[in-house]
Amino acid sequence: MIKYITEAHDTCKAFLVNNDLSGSPMANAYIALALLTLTMSLLRSNKKKNASTPWNKVPGGLPIIGHIPHVPSILDTLEGWADTYDNGSGVVEVQMAGKKHFIICNQEKAQFIESKRPHKVIRGTKFSKAFTSLQVCGLIEAEGETWKKERRMIPPFFNHKNVQDYVSHANLVFSRLIKKWSSQCDAGPVAVTQDMHHAATDIISLSMLGYDLDSVTAPSEMATVLDTIAKLLLKRAVSPFPYWKIPIVRQYIDNGDPIAEKAVAFCKQVLAESAPSLQSSNNFLAAKLMKEMGKKADQFPEERLIGNMITMFFAGTETTATTNLFCMYQLAKDKVLQDELRTEAEALGEDIESIDVAALPSKLPLLTSFIFEVMRYFPAISIQRLESTVPLTLVDVEIPAQSSFIVVGRFISKKSNTPLGPLNSPRDKFCAKRYLTKNESGKYVLSGSGDIPTPSMGFRSFGPAARICPGRHLSMMEITLVLSKILRTFEVSLKDGKEDMKYVTNFALAFEEDLEVMLKPRAPKAT
Ligand code: HEM
Structure with missing residues (x-):
């Protein structure tokens, strides 16, 4: 019995280390409570x-x-x-x-x-x-009737037509990102992980709240707060017992309550400040939603509006940034593929920034298939x-x-x-062309309708039909745009040719260490 308790104790300790809690003075109390909870659950389980x-x-x-x-x-x-x-x-x-x-x-x-x-x-x-x-009371946490109501109201603002309104935000943020990397790339490897997270946070902030955090250019306290909320949510969701309900203990374990208060206060303040211009704004979610709510009697309460805004930071930042990082890693590993993708991105000409979002997959079939495959092979969730x-x-x-x-x-x-794709690639292998097919003139086009593949096609990265990710078109737009910009501006390779980046696989995938890449500026084209 002692052996079992010791093993359980070690596991709890590993959980604490994994979640940066091992230095906490309450760590042993936490372990004791966790073990007690496990024992109680056994007694209850009958x-x-x-x-x-x-x-x-x-x-x-x-x-x-x-x-x-x-x-x-x-x-x-x-x-x-x-x-x-x-x-x-x-x-x-x-x-x-x-x-x-x-x-x-x-x-x-x-x-x-x-x-x-x-x-x-x-x-x-x-x-x-x-x-x-x-x-964080929003669409992800909602169930039953509340979910049905919010699901009717929110996702339409993420369709192609509405995502078109968010393209200028993504362009602004990614231009800053490319400018920053261009100024750093001559000095050696560029650490891209944090920048990619900041870029994703900035785009969500602009597209959801109409607020420019600009954490790509300079550290922003609020970007850190919002990022911390995501980590706290995962930590609390996997905890064996609700430690946050225990006075004194909770502040030592995650100090989450003041952080949540800060995020709520930030969203409230931004919305209050933008209230006078809401009627004329149509390029961020809160403005669109508030106009819609104004037309209907059954509004949802303020705490759910704010909760949904924070939900979008949680749902849309880590997932998109992680996918971007896995895409960069795959590009850096495969020079031939990188060149093929670059040729496709360059053939688009200069109009990538004003392109019709709905047309992106048909204009960039190889890049789109590559992104789908990265998502299938390294799904953020x-x-x-x-x-x-x-x-x-x-x-x-x-x-x-x-x-x-x-x-x-x-x-x-x-x-x-x-699908095995045109190269008949086994399902357990990575194949960038998996979602392509050749048309009558021998040119690669996206298979089927070109839409995002569905769970019935083995593609589960955006969730099941009933609760499919409403942000999928927004994230596809972001990922396509940033990769096109990177391909046109740099040649990407791995630092020291290091091919064996390890990733951690808890609930979301992530690289164990920050990703560092070599970015070689491409020669300006002769005119
Ligand atoms: C590469 C990027 C993304 C990936 C891989 C992803 C993945 C997912 C998955 C797998 C689910 C389903 C979870 C479930 O089964 O319940 C989901 C739901 C959700 N996603 Fe995304 N997501 C991404 C980007 C975004 C973005 C950009 C937003 C919004 C700004 C967003 C907002 C949401 C919301 C609100 C839900 C909950 C939907 C519901 O329960 O009805 N996601 N996402």
Whole structure:
């Protein structure tokens, strides 16, 4: 027993180290509380041993807490279990943190679970509580009727027509980024990670609030606050117990409440200051939303408007920046591909900045296919944690309400449904041309309608149909624009030819270390 408690203790410690909490004076109290919570959950769980199920269970595990995924690579552990234990049913059962979880590892089962959203299957309650605790009350945290109402209201402002209004923001921010890198690139490798995050934050700030943070040019306190909220949300969502409700303890563990207050105060102030010009502004979400709300009686309350603004920073910054970084890394690794993409970007001429957003995929088919493949292969969000609110029948077995599901999206996309593309590329390999096909004149064009691929095509990077990412056209516009600018301005290569960048795989993918690249300015074209 002592062995098990020691192992659990070590895991909690690893969690703290992983989340920069190990230096906290409350670390041991945290561990003790975590262990107590695990024990309590066992006592409460009143488990019925299900001797035979049509799916496999991950064998072994510790009494009380069950299996403990290795903290630096939760995703790898989950995918490893899916790979080893799926008997073809698409479900693997595992006991973790005193609770049964179902790992959903094929397309058919994923679709079944996701079809039950938003009422019978929801995001985990722990997740919602973490969001509410930091006042990030918006579309991501919402369920049921609130979600339906906000889903009707907000996503239309992310369609192609509206994203066109945000293009000037992306152009402004990326011009600053390219200018900054141009001034640094002669001095050696350029550290691009933080700049890419700042660029994504600045674009969200301009496009959602109409406010220019300009954190690409100079550090901005508010950019740091908004970035910290995202980290706190993830930390709270995976915590074994709601430590933030415990007076004194909470301020030592994350000091999240004053940070959340700052973010809310910032959004309120920006909106109050821009109120007089809202009627004439149409190039940021808050203005569009407030006009729409003015037309209707059933407005949503101020805290949800603000909560939705902060939600967009959380949802739209890390995801887009991470994808941009993985794209840069793939470009830097493959000079031939880089040249092909550059030729395509240059053929567009100078009009990239005023281009019709909806036309980007057809004008830049190879770049678009490359971005889709980066997203499939390195999805910013690689797993989804879900919970049932009613009993569900899974492979002819009734499983109770409050069952926990983990959909391993990246794993599924590497196994099934994903097209092999014109080069017949295996699904577990990276292939930039995967989403292309040759037309009658032998030219590569995007396959199918050219739209963003769907989960039924093995592409799960923007989430399932029911709660598909509303920001997908905005992020595609951003990524296409910044890559086109980078390709036209620089030749990109890896620092010291270093090809083996490691990435961490907790809930979102990220490079373990900052990405540094060599940027060689391209010779100005002879006129
Ligand atoms: C490469 C960039 C992005 C990726 C990979 C991405 C991925 C995702 C995924 C996988 C989901 C579904 C989560 C679920 O299953 O519940 C999602 C939802 C969401 N995304 Fe994105 N996203 C990106 C960019 C953005 C941007 C730029 C915004 C807005 C500014 C945004 C706003 C949202 C919101 C509000 C939701 C919740 C939708 C709902 O629950 O109804 N995302 N995103």
